[in-house]
Amino acid sequence: MTATSDPTAALPPGNEGVGTAAPRAPLCFIFDADQRIRHFLSLILHGAGVDADEFHDFTDFRKKRPPRPADLIFLNIGPNSNDAVAVLEALGKARYSGVVQLMSAEGLVTLEHVKRIGEGHGLRILPVLKKPFEVTAIKKILQAHKLGDQPSVAARIRLEDALKSGWIETWYQPKINLRKKQLSGVEAFARVRHPDYGVLPPSAFMPGSDDSTLLTLAEQTLVKVMKSGLTFSQLGVNLRIAINMSLDSLIRLPVRDIVKNFRPDAKAWAGLIIDITEEQVVTNVDRVADMAKQLQEHNVKLAIDDFGRAVSSLVKIKGIPFAEMKLDRLFVTDCSADKVNASICKTVIDTAHSFDGVAVGIGLEKASDVTALIGMGCDLGQGFLLGQPMAEERFVALLKQRAASQAVQAPAPAHKKYR
Numbered sequence: 153m154t155a156t157s158d159p160t161a162a163l164p165p166g167n168e169g170v171g172t173a174a175p176r177a178p179l180c181f182i183f184d185a186d187q188r189i190r191h192f193l194s195l196i197l198h199g200a201g202v203d204a205d206e207f208h209d210f211t212d213f214r215k216k217r218p219p220r221p222a223d224l225i226f227l228n229i230g231p232n233s234n235d236a237v238a239v240l241e242a243l244g245k246a247r248y249s250g251v252v253q254l255m256s257a258e259g260l261v262t263l264e265h266v267k268r269i270g271e272g273h274g275l276r277i278l279p280v281l282k283k284p285f286e287v288t289a290i291k292k293i294l295q296a297h298k299l300g301d302q303p304s305v306a307a308r309i310r311l312e313d314a315l316k317s318g319w320i321e322t323w324y325q326p327k328i329n330l331r332k333k334q335l336s337g338v339e340a341f342a343r344v345r346h347p348d349y350g351v352l353p354p355s356a357f358m359p360g361s362d363d364s365t366l367l368t369l370a371e372q373t374l375v376k377v378m379k380s381g382l383t384f385s386q387l388g389v390n391l392r393i394a395i396n397m398s399l400d401s402l403i404r405l406p407v408r409d410i411v412k413n414f415r416p417d418a419k420a421w422a423g424l425i426i427d428i429t430e431e432q433v434v435t436n437v438d439r440v441a442d443m444a445k446q447l448q449e450h451n452v453k454l455a456i457d458d459f460g461r462a463v464s465s466l467v468k469i470k471g472i473p474f475a476e477m478k479l480d481r482l483f484v485t486d487c488s489a490d491k492v493n494a495s496i497c498k499t500v501i502d503t504a505h506s507f508d509g510v511a512v513g514i515g516l517e518k519a520s521d522v523t524a525l526i527g528m529g530c531d532l533g534q535g536f537l538l539g540q541p542m543a544e545e546r547f548v549a550l551l552k553q554r555a556a557s558q559a560v561q562a563p564a565p566a567h568k569k570y571r
Contacts, residue, residue: 177549178299179203179220183213183239184228184255188333193226195326195539196290198550201300206553210238222250223299229256233266240266244273251297255281284519287536307349311361314344315368321345322376324547326539327394327512330526335554337425339394339534340377341541342369363400370401371410378414380544381421387551394425394455394476399432402443411450423451425475430459434468441472448473455512460500470507477504479530481515488524498528505529
């Protein structure tokens, strides 16, 4: 069989032949008939700096014919193991020297049978990953094989130095419609890419920053997300982007002018959300209400971040057009088992809906908590379980992948459309 007609031609051994001038991200293939599992894994992989190609089955793989080999393959074993066996046989014929991670919800007998077939073809088969699995399990696999971004070292630097040196990057975390399991928005976060320490989280550079430096960061981030929004639109994905900002920065920045410069027609884009902490909202109600009204005509909405501790102050903010109320991660964690947390989450979700807004669960790391929030009527979710923050080029790669498979949509939240 010739190279052009061999469906396994895209599966040569490991990383051989990658010797290009610019290093490419590691690549994983995902074989699973369940689209939700494929998308879940893709989010984790892209967030970790790893490219991902999704395939429904071996026939789908033959049709798509990926142009380069995978470093790691996630292969699901379903009730009928024939398709998984066909993939393993093709890998064996291609002398694939990468790693195969089997995953399944099936019984031990079937799994061992398939595993032995793979090993019989000389393949490197990892221990079976039993479904359902957590994000941490995937991260451990990537770290064990040194794929993608490795954990950051502990370091502390000054935000002022990072800004002056041009080390600040804007990363994006997917915001997911919990009921429809679809990409519904994105939130921007600041990261530092240090020449010696690698990628650093906010805890390494934000503490101790003065108001002037925070204002500079807020302005730089706002301009960056407006540019990124245009990039996403060019890919056919019109996403509403959220950013965090202090009330002081919101008041001092020319937000309307910056937005208008990039989006002169406010109705032609999905809009922007600015998150303000609950504490700042309840202690500055009049200022917040004034800013919300000024920004609304430019399709910029406000959201309450870390909401849940001041529910008793709701009467003060009634009438302010908040687009979202984001549940404090303190209450989201273990809301499936902790009755107090569950009660607070339910109250916040109902409150958001009564305000004609949307409820967002943040810090989601357990599937059980996602299930619990869906049962409570929560609209959107964020967290490492649904997709961790990723560099812009990683997020763009994810959007391109979804666009290619016609899987990307930007639907309105399940409860109501933003107004």
